[in-house]
Amino acid sequence: MSASQSTDVPVSQPTARGALAARMRITRGAFSLDVALDVRPGETLALLGPNGAGKSTVLGVLAGLLHPDEGRLELDGRVLVEASADSSRAEIETRPERRGIGLLGQEPRLFPHLTVAQNVAFGPRSAGMPRGDAHELALDWLRRVDLDGFGPRRPAQLSGGQRQRAAIARALAAGPSLLLLDEPFASLDVESVPAIRALLRERLSDTGTSAIVVSHDVLDAVVLADRTAVLDAGRVVDDGPTRDVLASPRSPFTAALAGVNLVAGVADHGAVVARRSIGADVRFTGAVGEDGAPDASEPLADGQPAAAVFRPSSVVVATTRPEGTSLRNVWSDRLVALEPAPSGVRLRFSDPPVAADVTAAAVAELGLAPGQELWLAVKAAEVRVHPLGGGAR
Numbered sequence: 167m168s169a170s171q172s173t174d175v176p177v178s179q180p181t182a183r184g185a186l187a188a189r190m191r192i193t194r195g196a197f198s199l200d201v202a203l204d205v206r207p208g209e210t211l212a213l214l215g216p217n218g219a220g221k222s223t224v225l226g227v228l229a230g231l232l233h234p235d236e237g238r239l240e241l242d243g244r245v246l247v248e249a250s251a252d253s254s255r256a257e258i259e260t261r262p263e264r265r266g267i268g269l270l271g272q273e274p275r276l277f278p279h280l281t282v283a284q285n286v287a288f289g290p291r292s293a294g295m296p297r298g299d300a301h302e303l304a305l306d307w308l309r310r311v312d313l314d315g316f317g318p319r320r321p322a323q324l325s326g327g328q329r330q331r332a333a334i335a336r337a338l339a340a341g342p343s344l345l346l347l348d349e350p351f352a353s354l355d356v357e358s359v360p361a362i363r364a365l366l367r368e369r370l371s372d373t374g375t376s377a378i379v380v381s382h383d384v385l386d387a388v389v390l391a392d393r394t395a396v397l398d399a400g401r402v403v404d405d406g407p408t409r410d411v412l413a414s415p416r417s418p419f420t421a422a423l424a425g426v427n428l429v430a431g432v433a434d435h436g437a438v439v440a441r442r443s444i445g446a447d448v449r450f451t452g453a454v455g456e457d458g459a460p461d462a463s464e465p466l467a468d469g470q471p472a473a474a475v476f477r478p479s480s481v482v483v484a485t486t487r488p489e490g491t492s493l494r495n496v497w498s499d500r501l502v503a504l505e506p507a508p509s510g511v512r513l514r515f516s517d518p519p520v521a522a523d524v525t526a527a528a529v530a531e532l533g534l535a536p537g538q539e540l541w542l543a544v545k546a547a548e549v550r551v552h553p554l555g556g557g558a559r
């Protein structure tokens with residue numbers, strides 16, 4: 167059965183729920199995490215961030231696997247956790263299975279001794295649903311994840327992608343208010359990911375289930391998430407609608423995900439001045455509007471942290487200083503590395519950190535090699551300037 171046919175099965179009415187308000191502080195060894203996250207009913211939030219940023223720690227606290235030092239979790243008006251540094255105050259710690267929060271990880275973790283249908287029926291059965299009804303519900307869910315007819319099999323008789331579909335069915339059949347997804351496609355073949363990602367998106371949408379998806383893959387944020395939060399070193403450094411976060415990244419990590427350069431500096435009369443460890447500051451002037459004022463996404467106050475964002479393909483590279491052009495943003499730096507890029511060769515510079523995409527022919531023509539001092543330039547029209555500072559947009 168196709169995904170579009172299977173959406174017609176009336177397993178549950180889409181009622182948007184899963185309003186989460188979470189604050190948590192937790193220390194794990196030398197690492198400290200201090201974040202506040204909200205998820206609106208029916209919304210999918212992507213949680214992105216470099217290795218060790220604290221993404222799994224956030225999910226662990228939400229799922230009830232980790233106890234925060236301090237914090238409060240509220241889901242649909244129910245206080246699940248209330249923890250205070252002040253030990254005289256009463257604490258609340260709802261058991262994981264009573265939270266209405268499902269967790270789906272990289273590995274499907276189906277019970278090997280149960281059939282696929284029994285796995286999917288497990289949540290409803292545990293919640294007290296009669297065996298026959300739970301079995302019917304499980305079969306409906308298997309149809310909805312394109313596993314019609316696979317109910318009697320054991321998990322070992324499914325492919326990796328089929329097992330992850332069954333795990334999605336099992337997680338959603340339990341009717342969680344909030345589903346946590348920790349790198350849900352990381353262990354799948356690349357070819358099977360797009361279809362399963364699309365299926366997950368449909369099922370989250372037609373059940374109105376809120377979700378938080380932790381991922382390294384920007385496509386998960388683009389395809390699945392209404393909103394994206396970026397975590398770095400235990401803090402939320404960016405949070406907003408996914409398209410805004412990717413269009414105007416506020417952290418080097420998000421910029422790398424979005425495939426753009428982000429040069430951090432301070433605002434000065436609508437431009438961004440980047441300090442360098444060696445050499446003169448570089449001043450990045452962005453596009454200007456019809457009134458001649460800087461075309462910043464938000465107003466910039468002099469002296470505040472700000473970023474210039476531009477594509478690697480917008481950077482012009484030359485062996486001599488560009489003359490007689492309208493280029494405003496010109497600086498020189500030493501070439502650090504050459505890497506293959508989809509459209510040719512990516513040149514890496516470090517002060518400030520900038521990538522420039524050029525053709526292989528240009529590399530040959532200019533005789534480029536690491537260590538060479540080169541001139542770089544970007545047209546103002548190709549540069550967007552915006553405030554830095556993290557937090558919600």
Ligand SMILES: Nc1ncnc2c1ncn2[C@@H]1O[C@H](COP(=O)(O)OP(=O)(O)OP(=O)(O)O)[C@@H](O)[C@H]1O
Nearest residue numbers: 194195196197215216217218219220221222223224
């Ligand atoms: N049991 C533990 N004891 C001490 N420190 C820990 C423990 N588990 C994790 N940490 C530390 O907490 C920090 C955050 O880890 P976490 O797994 O939450 O990051 P992550 O963003 O999920 O990373 P990744 O993308 O690599 O999975 C890391 O610095 C890690 O070393």
